[in-house]
Structures are given as C-alpha cells and as structure tokens.
Amino acid sequence: MSKLIDIFLHLDAYLNTWATDLGAWLYAILFTVIFAGYLLANPVADQAAAFGRDVPGIIDDANAQLEDLQQYFDEQGVDVEIVAQGQTALQTLQDKVVGGTDEIVGFGGDVLQRVVTAGLALVLVVVLSIYMLLYGPRIGQVVRSVMPPGDGTPEDDFPTRLQQAVLGYLRGQALFSLLMGAGAGLGLWIFGKLGIFDAGDDYALVFGIFFGLMELIPFVGPVLGAMPPVLVALFQDPLTAVWVGLLFLALQQLEGHLVAPYIFGHALRINPLLVIFALLFGGEIYGIIGALVALPLAAMLRETVVYLRRHLVLEPWGTAMPLPEAGPSPPPADDASGDRTEVASGR
Known part of the structure; x- marks a missing residue:
C-alpha cells in the first residue's frame, strides 16, 4: 500500500x-x-x-x-x-x-x-x-519538532529510525515463521520416511506452512499449528500421536529458548534476554495482544533511548551549578544623581 x-x-x-x-x-x-x-x-x-x-x-x-x-x-x-x-x-x-x-x-x-x-x-x-x-511526511515533521534535531542524515533521523525498527521486527517475524514452519515440515517428513507417521510424508508441506502461519500468533500459535498433524496421527495410532506431539513439544522449546530470542534479538538489536522479558511482560499485561505488540514497542523504545542519549546532554550526578557570589548592591539611580547634583551645586 x-x-x-x-x-x-x-x-x-x-x-x-x-x-x-x-x-x-x-x-x-x-x-x-x-x-x-x-x-x-x-x-x-x-x-x-x-x-x-x-x-x-x-x-x-x-x-x-x-x-x-x-x-x-x-x-x-x-x-x-x-x-x-x-x-x-x-x-x-x-x-x-x-x-x-x-x-x-x-x-x-x-x-x-x-x-x-x-x-x-x-x-x-x-x-x-x-x-x-x-500525511506521513507531516506526521514526521511533528515528531521532529518535538525531538532534538539530528544531523540531517537518514541514520540520525528519529522517525526514520522508528520505521526501521518496526521493519526489522517484521523481517524477524517473517524469518522466524519461515524457520519454524520449515522445521515442522522437515520433522514430519522424516517421521514419514521412517514409518513413524505415514501422513507426514504426504502432507509435510501443508502442515509446515500451516504451522509457520500460526507462529504469527503469540503463545497459542504453536498449539494451534500442532493440532492438525496430532489429530491425524491420533486417528492412525495413539502411539504415533505421542511421537508427533513430542516433535512439536521439542520445536516449541527450541522456539522459546533459542530461535525467537536469537532472531528477534538480532533483528531488533536487543539482548535476547530482554526479548524473553518483553514477551512475558506483554503477555502478562494484555494477553495475546500484549505479546504481539511487545517486541515492536520494545524496539521503538530502544531507538528512542539511543536517540535521546545521543542528542541530550545531562549533568552528572552530584554536581550543582555554581551560585553567583554575593556583593554590595549598587546604589539606587536617584541617589546617585542627587549626589552628583549636590557636588555640582557646592562647586
């Protein structure tokens, strides 16, 4: 658009x-x-x-x-x-x-x-x-009028930095969904070749794409993405359903502890530990919607802090501005003119 x-x-x-x-x-x-x-x-x-x-x-x-x-x-x-x-x-x-x-x-x-x-x-x-x-340019001008001015380059333009942060999140989310969908499809295909899950050989691509799309939904996405292959495996054999469930459980553990922190941390330039905390904090505050907007908000907050730190100079702690020294106040102007008049008349 x-x-x-x-x-x-x-x-x-x-x-x-x-x-x-x-x-x-x-x-x-x-x-x-x-x-x-x-x-x-x-x-x-x-x-x-x-x-x-x-x-x-x-x-x-x-x-x-x-x-x-x-x-x-x-x-x-x-x-x-x-x-x-x-x-x-x-x-x-x-x-x-x-x-x-x-x-x-x-x-x-x-x-x-x-x-x-x-x-x-x-x-x-x-x-x-x-x-x-x-009205994007006008909105950018309003934001620039509020924030300290940059050096005129796109790398030091605050609205541009915010836009790049959101785009970084979108790129990270796309890469994350692609990797998780590919992992699910590959695992099901291997199960099909090994004879553990017969439908995995035929529908690995479909199940992998569906799992990757469901990864766009925080928290419940992995569960929703795993339901179709687990149900198909359950109709085949309960033991097969257990194996398929263990596969998706392993994928979910890799997702939460390794893949998501690394990908989003690299895309958003945020510490992977902060990525985990942001997701947990957003989910605790506002559920699925909170977890969905937690990472882009964290990226925008990081860019704001970095920009302000670069362009604002704060006084160090423990320092105070020197007060002016107290001295004799100058005489009033009327008194001074009166003195000059008296001296002139005495002459």
Whole structure:
C-alpha cells in the first residue's frame, strides 16, 4: 500500500480520479461480500437445522446397535457392560451437536449484521491506512519538532529510525515463521520416511506452512499449528500421536529458548534476554495482544533511548551549578544623581 500511495503522489493530475475509482472498487467489494453473505446465510442455517433434527434419530439407531452388541456379549458369556457408558457418550454427543447447530442457525440469522460490521471495519482500516501514508511526511515533521534535531542524515533521523525498527521486527517475524514452519515440515517428513507417521510424508508441506502461519500468533500459535498433524496421527495410532506431539513439544522449546530470542534479538538489536522479558511482560499485561505488540514497542523504545542519549546532554550526578557570589548592591539611580547634583551645586 505504501508503494501504491507513492505512485498516487507522483501522479497528482490523476489523483482525484484514482481516488474516486479506488473508493468505487471498495464499495463494490463491500456490496458483493454483503450480498454473498445474505444469499448463503439462510441455506447454511436451514441445512444446519435439518441436521440438528436428524441427530436424535441417528443417536437412537446407535443405541439400538449398542443393545444388539450388548446382547451378543451376554450370549457369549463376556462380562462387559457397554450400554450405559455408550448411551451416556451418545447423549453427550447429541447435546453438543444440537447445541452447535443452534448456534449456527443463530449465526445465520445474524450474519448480515456481522458481514456489514466486518466490511465497514475493513473499509475503515484501508481508509485510515491511506490517510496515514498520505500525511506521513507531516506526521514526521511533528515528531521532529518535538525531538532534538539530528544531523540531517537518514541514520540520525528519529522517525526514520522508528520505521526501521518496526521493519526489522517484521523481517524477524517473517524469518522466524519461515524457520519454524520449515522445521515442522522437515520433522514430519522424516517421521514419514521412517514409518513413524505415514501422513507426514504426504502432507509435510501443508502442515509446515500451516504451522509457520500460526507462529504469527503469540503463545497459542504453536498449539494451534500442532493440532492438525496430532489429530491425524491420533486417528492412525495413539502411539504415533505421542511421537508427533513430542516433535512439536521439542520445536516449541527450541522456539522459546533459542530461535525467537536469537532472531528477534538480532533483528531488533536487543539482548535476547530482554526479548524473553518483553514477551512475558506483554503477555502478562494484555494477553495475546500484549505479546504481539511487545517486541515492536520494545524496539521503538530502544531507538528512542539511543536517540535521546545521543542528542541530550545531562549533568552528572552530584554536581550543582555554581551560585553567583554575593556583593554590595549598587546604589539606587536617584541617589546617585542627587549626589552628583549636590557636588555640582557646592562647586
């Protein structure tokens, strides 16, 4: 978007036309999303409601099969009670499924409002981003007027240093996600070749990409990224699920104690120990959102401290400015002029 705004700024003669076309496209996309949501809301809600009505019949058939299986065990002399436990589990499943379908139906009835709200929020974000980019130079001038002046080079320009700090965080985050996704995909591929996890040989790339994307979410991201391969392994064999879980546990330990501190410490020029403290502090203060913004804020704080330390000169501790020495105060001007008058008259 920044490059797009630069093009607009260099084409002043066509800026109004392009802005009008951009607004028209945004409104067209918003209308399309709202209309598609309106068309799909009722069919999805109807199918969910129909499935919810069919669930009790499916549960009754399953209970009948459980009774037949229990009768077979009784005839064979096998002392196993499965009807009570099975009926309890099926009843729980029925309650969950019916409750979930009710939520889908309720969501379908409210989907138009949700889509409109999300669309307006998206348009607002785009418009605010455009205006921030358009007025970026003015914002930079305001910041420069508040901070001490630099030497005129980009390396000593405070807004530029802040921008570079945020870009460093984004580069570090991209490299971090790439490394963790590659590690997960490689580990699953090795498991597939060794015969530990058969699906790992076929879906290592998909699982690795998904794990890398989930690494963008602090704290819960590694758990969300590990869930699909662990669930697939669980359907294959419980022991396989244990091995896959241990793989992702090892990746998470490497992430928290080695990869993340080193990459972000190098990208942000912050001590790796401070990276860990910043993540913990941000997560403790404001949860996932706090951990997400902790590192860029820490990088901006570092650049601010370095800049002020370079351009502000503070007095050392224990020193005081010398006070002026006390002396006789000069006579008033009127008295002095009177003395001169008296001397002149005496002559």
